[in-house]
Amino acid sequence: MSESSSVKKYTILALATVGIIVVLVSLSSLFETNMAGYYQVKQAAVSGEMSIRSTPGVYWQGFGEIYTYQISDMNYFSKHDEDGGSGIEAAPIKVRFNDGGTAEISGSIKFKLSLKEGDSLALHRDFKGYHAVQQDLVRQVVTEALMQTATFMKAEESYSTRRSEFTALAERQVKEGIYETTSQEYKRKDAEGNEFIERIVNVKTDKDGKYVVRKPSPFQRYSIEILQFVIKDIDFDETIDKLIAKKKEAEQQKVVARANAERAKQDAITAAEQGKADVAKAKAAELVEKIKAVTVAEKNYEVAKFNRLKADEEAKARLIKGKADAEANRLLVSAGLTPLEKATIAKETSIGVAAELAKLKFPDNWVIAGGSSKTGEGPNPFTALGLNSFYDLTKKMSADGKSSSK
Numbered sequence: 001m002s003e004s005s006s007v008k009k010y011t012i013l014a015l016a017t018v019g020i021i022v023v024l025v026s027l028s029s030l031f032e033t034n035m036a037g038y039y040q041v042k043q044a045a046v047s048g049e050m051s052i053r054s055t056p057g058v059y060w061q062g063f064g065e066i067y068t069y070q071i072s073d074m075n076y077f078s079k080h081d082e083d084g085g086s087g088i089e090a091a092p093i094k095v096r097f098n099d100g101g102t103a104e105i106s107g108s109i110k111f112k113l114s115l116k117e118g119d120s121l122a123l124h125r126d127f128k129g130y131h132a133v134q135q136d137l138v139r140q141v142v143t144e145a146l147m148q149t150a151t152f153m154k155a156e157e158s159y160s161t162r163r164s165e166f167t168a169l170a171e172r173q174v175k176e177g178i179y180e181t182t183s184q185e186y187k188r189k190d191a192e193g194n195e196f197i198e199r200i201v202n203v204k205t206d207k208d209g210k211y212v213v214r215k216p217s218p219f220q221r222y223s224i225e226i227l228q229f230v231i232k233d234i235d236f237d238e239t240i241d242k243l244i245a246k247k248k249e250a251e252q253q254k255v256v257a258r259a260n261a262e263r264a265k266q267d268a269i270t271a272a273e274q275g276k277a278d279v280a281k282a283k284a285a286e287l288v289e290k291i292k293a294v295t296v297a298e299k300n301y302e303v304a305k306f307n308r309l310k311a312d313e314e315a316k317a318r319l320i321k322g323k324a325d326a327e328a329n330r331l332l333v334s335a336g337l338t339p340l341e342k343a344t345i346a347k348e349t350s351i352g353v354a355a356e357l358a359k360l361k362f363p364d365n366w367v368i369a370g371g372s373s374k375t376g377e378g379p380n381p382f383t384a385l386g387l388n389s390f391y392d393l394t395k396k397m398s399a400d401g402k403s404s405s406k
Helices: 003-030 117-127 130-150 155-159 163-176 238-335 339-359 381-385 387-405
Strands: 031-034 038-043 050-053 057-060 065-070 072-077 093-096 102-112 177-179 181-189 195-203 213-216 225-236
Touching: 031 038, 038 117, 050 117, 065 117, 065 130, 072 130, 093 130, 102 130, 102 155, 117 130, 130 163, 130 177, 155 163, 155 225, 155 238, 163 177, 163 225, 225 238
Parallel strands: none
Antiparallel strands: 031 057, 038 050, 038 065, 072 102, 093 102, 102 225, 177 213, 181 195
16 A cells, blocks of 8 residues: 555544544534523523523533523531532621621521523523522622621620521521611610610611611522521620620529529428428317317216216116005005915915925824714824814914914
């Protein structure tokens, strides 16, 4: 192969390679892809006409210039680098309060850009790119709002009593704009009696009580929405930190003193109530003893009363019984023995006589002679033995006893 043929071949190969590269480069300028969560501003290559692409997908670029914006994003202002490598400044924002104290404020704001074509094009014309929107718009608006809010209060107030008010007022100024202010001065005395001038700054209001906006917020101009506004920390300077520490210590001492006073008060109340309780307890014990004594006395009285009544009744019963016995005896004496008593005496007499007769010993053999020829009766054995006379004597004695009882 000749030298000229080789040169021609390499030239064609080089031109083909360049052509391929040009085509590939051209292809990247012919089409563009918009990702979800973003919108793009296209400036036409020849006419310079501006247009917006807010939906995800591939579209015709035609060698035009493309600018990409994130629809919703965070902007950090903090000591810690939280920009995620975007290169956007994330340092804390320094402010000065109306008492001269300074602080570095850390926090974040989450915002959302408008998808209306007019707002998007106006934002691009004014800032020429998303990085400038983050750095020159969002951060600057937040910085101005925080600095203006700090003038409405003392450093110590933003730390304690007005912390939530500070955050709310700063967010409103980011959204609505910078408020007009009014100020008043008052003569005050410190704890040592020294006089000083205190300057109080307030938001100016109109006749309807609404805040007067001195400088409208760019967020309203471009319809930027605030999704979240957070103040994480207020880092005061050394002087304010010492002042806050002293006030905190004084407040703690007040709390301790107040707690001690309250405890002493409660102890006094407790002691008084305990004393009342002890008195009531002693009175209750005395009352119990008194009730017991009264109960015993009443019981003894009732027992004595019962015994007396019982004795009276027993005496009356004995008297009545005695009278009854006497009357019965009198009646018996006057009326003589009753038939039953007569029968009883006769029975007992007969039984006694029989018993005595049973004791007598009669002879085994004995002869009875005599008798009366006139009557024709034979001899009486009882007469012979003398028993008849004994019987008559006994009968007479029994009759004499009855007569004497009459």
